[in-house]
Amino acid sequence: MLDRRAFLKAAGLAGAGTVFAGCSSTGTKAPGGQPPTTLPLPPATTTVTVPPPPPNWESLRARMSGSLLLPGEQDFDTARRVYNPLADGRAPAALARCKTKEDVQVCVSVAAESKIPIAARSGGHSYAGYSIPESGLQVDLSEFKEVTVRPDGTVRIGAGAKLTDVYTALAKAGRCLPAGSCPTVGIAGLTLGGGIGVLSRKYGLTCDRLDAATVVTADSRIIEASGGTSADLFWALRGGGGGNFGIVTEFIFASVPAPALSVFTMRFPVGSVPDVLGAWQQWIGTTPPELWSNIIIVGAAQAPSCEVSGCFVGSPGELNGLLAGLKVRPSSRVVQAKEYLDAMRFFSGSSARQSFVASSRMLSGPADPAKIARVMTGRPGLDLLVDALGGAVADLAPSETAFPHRKAFASAQIYMKTDAAGAGRATAQVGEVRDALTEFSGVTGYVNYIDPTMPDWANAYYGANLPRLQQVAKAVDPNRVFAFPQGIPQS
Incomplete structure (x- = not known):
């Protein structure tokens, strides 16, 4: 000046x-x-x-106990990838394989000083590929994978741990944590967005079991957020979405004793979607929280088909009694007793990378079965997955954590496999189904199914909790170090 x-x-x-x-x-x-x-x-x-000087990558490399990969170096193109190949076109300027919290601190400091984008990746399941910051610094947390179960039942989990590792370690200790089903999903992204899973109605969301989190903030401090310290940040971390506020390196959860479980799958004839969806929506509202269920509606050129699956904390005999209340006859039915780990594996999908487009709505009540069947007709390759909520999810008020959808009847995920050539068509079809569901959901969505085309996305994901989340974001990251296209807006 x-x-x-x-x-x-x-x-x-x-x-x-x-x-x-x-x-x-x-x-x-x-x-x-x-x-x-x-x-x-x-x-x-x-x-x-x-303008700030560009990052001195060699200086960063020398300051890290982990490793730094740059474009053109061995393993860079493989290491930067995430679960969805549609994001392969994104390219970070560098990828830091961090080994310690101090490595993460240095990375955040470099990004803040150079004003380049930075994003953490644990499982790499960001639906929109936001864990690859274009021309920025990708912080790989895969080395933070230790899972330690303590004698008091609390469990310390590194932010890079995947669900398959979490479930295996918990099962060995006879403990359980309600979480998702895909085995390669990272515990960090799942928890920070809420954490809907097959045990949610009984034990709550994954974030509901969180006691504390270790966070590297935008000013490169390492802090522990809990109900007693940094309480506003701790509130925001439970449902405020991954990528906001800081980089979490470790979580402490309160686990529960691993229960004996029963699982089931029922398939129904083509053309029966209106009857099955109508009956399922009436039935699930009458069942105890020990029972979780979903209905998957498979789009088709002519008439869609469907199946109903679920998990029950209890015996197969008790489960069969509850299933008798579903007033539609399946073409096949399987009921099995499972140990905790085997039940989690029963619901796990493929670990292979998969190209897809997806979105979501949070249903406030039952949807019109006939309308849903019509919407899913003429859409081969598109699935609608409706997961029951209620139970322990609804026991907390919407403002008690950042997850706002406590009173939702169900979550609805719209999912379509595609390749790059068909991504535009898939995006349009997913958007059409999402918009058709708005009649039964309002403008809502689940941030863990983040959708770059979601209209009014900030209100959809955070609802009435958005103003407080904005306050927290402004307090802990005033210079927007962790900004990204669907990061929490500060104004």
């Missing part, structure tokens, strides 16, 4: 007689015949914007 006199002097023009003349009718003489009054120059300023 230079004042005008300094600028003129620096340019060799100082003292050149540049003045402002006093105003008079003649323009030559001031009253009394005196020469025109010379007015003092105002303190004019010139703003010189100097």
